[in-house]
Amino acid sequence: MAALLVFVSLLTVLVSLLYYISQKKLGYWEKRNVPYVKPLPLLGNYAKYMLQKQYPGQLLQELCKRFPDRSYFGAFFGTEPVLVVNSPELVKDVFTKDFYYFNGREVSDYVEKELATRNLFFASGDRWKVIRQNLTALFSSSKMKKMFYLLEKCNHTLEDMLARETSIDKVLETRDLGARYTMDCICSCAFGVDSMAMGKEPNNVFKTMAGQIFEASNTRGLKMILRAAWPGLFYGLKMQLFPPTIDEFFSKLLKGVFESRNHKPSPRNDFVDLVLTFKNEDNLVGDSISNSKTGKDDKIKLKVDDDLLVAQCILFFAAGFETSATTISFTLFELAKHPAVQDKIIAEIDEYVVRQKNKLEYECVNDLPYLDAAVYETLRMYPIFGILTREVMDDYKFADGVQVEKGLRVHIPVYHFHYNPDYFPDPEEYKPERFLPENKKDVKPYTFFPYGEGPRICIGSRFAKMQVMAGLITILKEYRVELADDMPKSLSLDARTLLIAPREQGLNIKFTRREGSEQRKWVRT
Structure with a gap:
C-alpha cells in the first residue's frame, strides 16, 4: 500500500510538472x-x-489542411513546439539548401543513451558527416553490381520458398514473405551469412531479432512517444527503446x-569488410x-570502437530488410x-x-520501367515514414524573417505531400x-x-531498389496475385x-501459379 501511495504521488508530481x-x-x-493550432x-x-x-502521417495531414495557403505553421508535439513546413520551396531549404542548420x-x-541509436540514422553534426562519408562507397552502383550475384542466389531461394509454401496454402501473408526474403538478402550481402529466414524453421533467430527491433505493441509505441516527446524524462527513468538482447546478438x-x-x-x-577496415584503424576521418x-576544409576524426561498429551493423540489418x-x-x-x-x-x-x-541480372533495376513506376507509386501511397523529422542545429532565419532557435523540432509532412x-x-x-520516364x-x-x-x-x-525489383520479378514471373477472401x-x-x-490485419494475398511458369524458372549456375 505504501509503495502504491509513493507511485501515485510521484505520478501526480510528474503530471503536474509536465502540465506546468x-x-x-x-x-x-x-x-x-x-x-x-491551439494545443x-x-x-x-x-x-x-x-x-x-x-497514424502520425494522417494526423499531420489533417493539421496541414487547416493551413492550405501557408508555407509553415506551428504545432505542439506534447509540450514541445514544432514547426511544420508545408511548401516544397521551404522543404528544399530545410533538406538541401540550408542543410547545415537542419542536419539532425x-x-x-x-542518441548516445543506447547503443542501437548510435548509428548513421540517428546521428547528426560531425558524427553523421564522418560516418556517412566513410559508408557511402559501399553503396555505389559498381558495388551493387558486384554483389548482385548474392542477391540472385537469394531469389533462387525465394523461388523455392514460394513453390513450397503455395503448395500448402495459396494464401500467404506478404509482410512476412517480404521480410523473410529481404532478411536473407541483407544478411548475405552485408554480413556474408545465411540467415535461413526463408527456410522451414519458424523460430529463426534473425526473425526473432527483427521482431524485437520492429515490435508492434502498445508498450513499444508508448516508449517511442515518450522518448520523442520527453527524452530527458524517458532516460531519466532508466527506460530504453530497444532491449539489450539486440546489442548482444549483433555484437x-x-x-x-x-x-x-x-x-x-x-x-x-x-x-x-568495410567494418574490418575501420577496425584496423584508430579513427574515421x-x-x-x-x-x-564556413567554406573551410576542416577534418574531423571519429574514434573507432566496437560500439560504433555494432550500431552500424544493427542499422544495416534493420533498414536493409524492413523498408524493402x-x-x-x-x-x-x-x-x-x-x-x-x-x-x-x-x-x-x-x-x-x-x-x-531466364537469367536474373543487375540490369533488372533499370530494364522494367512499368514495374519501376509501380514501385514508386507504392512508395507514394505508402511512404516508409509518414513524417520526416529534423532539428534546428543552429539559430536560423527563414526568408520571410521568422527566426527559429537551436533545438526546435521541424516536421516535414511526407504523407500530406504524397x-x-x-x-x-x-x-x-x-x-x-x-x-513512367516520360512523366x-x-x-x-x-x-x-x-x-x-538532400x-x-x-x-x-x-540496394533497396535492387532487392525490391528482383523480388517482385521472381514472384510475378510465376504467380498472379489477388486479395484473399478475408x-x-x-x-x-x-x-x-x-x-x-x-x-490490425496482415496483408493476406492469394498466389495462383501462372500457366507456363515452369518455363520461366531462373537458370541456376
Whole structure:
C-alpha cells in the first residue's frame, strides 16, 4: 500500500510538472506571430497519435489542411513546439539548401543513451558527416553490381520458398514473405551469412531479432512517444527503446564473422569488410559539417570502437530488410486490387525473362520501367515514414524573417505531400503512370520523398531498389496475385510502429501459379 501511495504521488508530481511546462510553452508560436493550432494540455496537437489512435502521417495531414495557403505553421508535439513546413520551396531549404542548420533528427542530444541509436540514422553534426562519408562507397552502383550475384542466389531461394509454401496454402501473408526474403538478402550481402529466414524453421533467430527491433505493441509505441516527446524524462527513468538482447546478438554476430575471416577483409567487399577496415584503424576521418557554412576544409576524426561498429551493423540489418519488405508487400497488395496494372507488369516481366534467357541480372533495376513506376507509386501511397523529422542545429532565419532557435523540432509532412491533389491528381488512386520516364518530369521537386531528400537521403536506396525489383520479378514471373477472401481493400494504419504498417490485419494475398511458369524458372549456375 505504501509503495502504491509513493507511485501515485510521484505520478501526480510528474503530471503536474509536465502540465506546468506545457502551459509555459503554449505561447511560443503566438510570440513569434506564427499561425498555429491551439494545443491540448500535455498532448499538444498530436494527441491521437500519442494515445495510439491515429497514424502520425494522417494526423499531420489533417493539421496541414487547416493551413492550405501557408508555407509553415506551428504545432505542439506534447509540450514541445514544432514547426511544420508545408511548401516544397521551404522543404528544399530545410533538406538541401540550408542543410547545415537542419542536419539532425529530433532529440539529437540523446542518441548516445543506447547503443542501437548510435548509428548513421540517428546521428547528426560531425558524427553523421564522418560516418556517412566513410559508408557511402559501399553503396555505389559498381558495388551493387558486384554483389548482385548474392542477391540472385537469394531469389533462387525465394523461388523455392514460394513453390513450397503455395503448395500448402495459396494464401500467404506478404509482410512476412517480404521480410523473410529481404532478411536473407541483407544478411548475405552485408554480413556474408545465411540467415535461413526463408527456410522451414519458424523460430529463426534473425526473425526473432527483427521482431524485437520492429515490435508492434502498445508498450513499444508508448516508449517511442515518450522518448520523442520527453527524452530527458524517458532516460531519466532508466527506460530504453530497444532491449539489450539486440546489442548482444549483433555484437556476437560481428565477432563471429570477423573470426571467420581471420580479421582481414575478404574479396566480397561487403559491409563486414568495410567494418574490418575501420577496425584496423584508430579513427574515421571526414569533413566537418560546418565546412558548408564556413567554406573551410576542416577534418574531423571519429574514434573507432566496437560500439560504433555494432550500431552500424544493427542499422544495416534493420533498414536493409524492413523498408524493402514493406514496399514489396504493399506493391503486391495494390497489384492484387488492380488486375489491369498487374497484367501490364506481368507482360513486361515475361518479356524480360525471355530476353535474359531466364537469367536474373543487375540490369533488372533499370530494364522494367512499368514495374519501376509501380514501385514508386507504392512508395507514394505508402511512404516508409509518414513524417520526416529534423532539428534546428543552429539559430536560423527563414526568408520571410521568422527566426527559429537551436533545438526546435521541424516536421516535414511526407504523407500530406504524397496525397496532395495539387501535386498528385486523384491521390487515392493507384496510378503507376505518374512515374513512367516520360512523366517523372511533371513531379514537382520536393513533393515526393521515397527515400528522403538532400544529403540525408537514404544511403541504401540503390540496394533497396535492387532487392525490391528482383523480388517482385521472381514472384510475378510465376504467380498472379489477388486479395484473399478475408482481406479488405482499404487499410487502417498502425500508430504504434516506426514504419508504415496496417493496424490490425496482415496483408493476406492469394498466389495462383501462372500457366507456363515452369518455363520461366531462373537458370541456376
